[in-house]
Amino acid sequence: MNQQGTPRGMVRAVDTTGTVEGYMPGFGNDFETEALPGALPQGMNSPQKCNYGLYGEQLSGTAFTAPSHQNERTWCYRIRPSVKHTHRFEKIELPYWKSAPNVLPDVISLGQYRWDPVARTDAALTWLTGMRTMTTAGDVNTQVGMASHIYLVTESMVDDYFFSADSEILIVPQEGRLRFCTELGIIDLEPKEIAIIPRGLVYRVELIEGPARGFVCENYGQKFELPGRGPIGANCMANRRDFKTPVAAFEDREVPSTVTVKWCGQFHRTRIGHSPLDVVAWHGNYAPVKYDLRTYCPVGAILFDHPDPSIFTVLTAPSGVPGTANIDFVLFRERWMVAENTFRPPWYHKNIMSELMGNIYGQYDAKPQGFVPGGMSLHNMMLPHGPDRNAFEGASNADLKPEKLDNTMSFMFETRFPQHLTEFAAKEAPLQDDYIDCWLGLEKKFDGTPGVK
Numbered sequence: 304m305n306q307q308g309t310p311r312g313m314v315r316a317v318d319t320t321g322t323v324e325g326y327m328p329g330f331g332n333d334f335e336t337e338a339l340p341g342a343l344p345q346g347m348n349s350p351q352k353c354n355y356g357l358y359g360e361q362l363s364g365t366a367f368t369a370p371s372h373q374n375e376r377t378w379c380y381r382i383r384p385s386v387k388h389t390h391r392f393e394k395i396e397l398p399y400w401k402s403a404p405n406v407l408p409d410v411i412s413l414g415q416y417r418w419d420p421v422a423r424t425d426a427a428l429t430w431l432t433g434m435r436t437m438t439t440a441g442d443v444n445t446q447v448g449m450a451s452h453i454y455l456v457t458e459s460m461v462d463d464y465f466f467s468a469d470s471e472i473l474i475v476p477q478e479g480r481l482r483f484c485t486e487l488g489i490i491d492l493e494p495k496e497i498a499i500i501p502r503g504l505v506y507r508v509e510l511i512e513g514p515a516r517g518f519v520c521e522n523y524g525q526k527f528e529l530p531g532r533g534p535i536g537a538n539c540m541a542n543r544r545d546f547k548t549p550v551a552a553f554e555d556r557e558v559p560s561t562v563t564v565k566w567c568g569q570f571h572r573t574r575i576g577h578s579p580l581d582v583v584a585w586h587g588n589y590a591p592v593k594y595d596l597r598t599y600c601p602v603g604a605i606l607f608d609h610p611d612p613s614i615f616t617v618l619t620a621p622s623g624v625p626g627t628a629n630i631d632f633v634l635f636r637e638r639w640m641v642a643e644n645t646f647r648p649p650w651y652h653k654n655i656m657s658e659l660m661g662n663i664y665g666q667y668d669a670k671p672q673g674f675v676p677g678g679m680s681l682h683n684m685m686l687p688h689g690p691d692r693n694a695f696e697g698a699s700n701a702d703l704k705p706e707k708l709d710n711t712m713s714f715m716f717e718t719r720f721p722q723h724l725t726e727f728a729a730k731e732a733p734l735q736d737d738y739i740d741c742w743l744g745l746e747k748k749f750d751g752t753p754g755v756k
């Protein structure tokens with residue numbers, strides 16, 4: 304029996320031998336899993352009576368009529384149907400968790416911004432009360448755009464459950480370890496891994512090792528998928544087998560419980576008398592997943608020049624305009640730099656897309672100082688950015704031998720929509736007032752005469 308709450312060894316997905324207990328490999332597979340033998344109907348979805356007295360129920364993550372290659376749904380066989388997992392709702396306030404549109408008259412989002420890490424705290428904060436929205440983009444009501452958040456978690460949710468009808472949630476831990484007990488199974492998550500919780504899936508977040516801090520991208524739009532590799536071929540970048548979806552696990556616990564629902568940017572609470580994590584068996588392709596960022600195989604320039612950062616895309620959430628993402632999740636990890644006669648760091652740049660970065664660990668090559676683990680930066684739509692003076696001078700004068708960028712892991716949430724700062728990001732979070740001064744020292748070298756300066 305694989306019931307939730309059973310301790311089990313931590314999963315180390317970068318182990319180079321063996322498969323990973325408790326998880327099934329693949330991205331978007333049609334999985335099937337049962338926590339009790341014979342619980343999953345075979346050959347049909349809706350038998351007249353299900354084994355063990357379970358109720359059959361479908362969770363639709365896409366419209367019924369979505370194209371076959373995008374259609375996602377999961378069949379659940381559960382102790383009670385979901386209609387028993389909510390009752391009357393009351394609205395509640397989670398004042399730090401904002402949704403788009405959240406455009407504030409006294410906040411200037413136009414600019415280049417950088418933040419130090421949001422400080423750890425001894426205050427009691429759960430996954431819900433510890434969520435701090437930094438930016439919002441698009442409109443949650445029309446299911447376009449995103450929000451970026453920092454989470455600070457010091458406490459487990461106890462008999463308290465959550466789902467977001469607004470969004471799928473991409474989690475990027477930076478410190479501490481969390482356990483996501485979901486309707487479809489358990490994901491243990493630690494820094495250097497990411498997880499995706501689908502829209503509508505009920506879960507509870509427990510603190511395994513704290514305090515926990517990390518980044519969240521809330522995707523209001525079409526689901527994340529793997530980017531096409533084009534001429535790169537069938538391998539490298541993020542490989543499907545390295546994504547791990549949990550096996551079925553259920554709770555049969557009758558105790559007063561609450562379920563919080565995020566719906567159209569507002570939070571609602573309902574009270575029930577049992578755990579809603581009661582799915583004994585399931586099959587389908589709409590499921591939570593985790594991925595170890597250390598399995599990301601970067602591909603880059605091997606002779607000269609610096610490719611666009613899209614070469615490091617891990618996941619992309621389409622917007623409906625081909626090639627123009629609602630969100631790209633991009634990873635800057637350890638890699639070799641070998642380009643000849645080349646300015647190797649990221650070039651200076653203005654972009655129709657807006658770029659929000661976070662540092663998971665180490666030092667980022669375009670900014671040797673100031674962008675620290677746990678910190679974030681925002682280079683909004685059409686705002687210039689690029690290496691600071693030290694990075695520019697260092698890279699312009701470096702002896703260009705092969706060099707390993709080591710001890711570095713940063714990421715970017717890049718969206719086609721401008722990102723608006725929340726009041727928290729503008730006034731409460733540790734904003735670096737002098738960030739834009741990092742370009743002050745860049746000198747005019749041009750004097751009208753030819754030659755390398």
Ligand SMILES: [Fe+2]
Binds near residue numbers: 652654658682
């Ligand atoms: Fe950029």
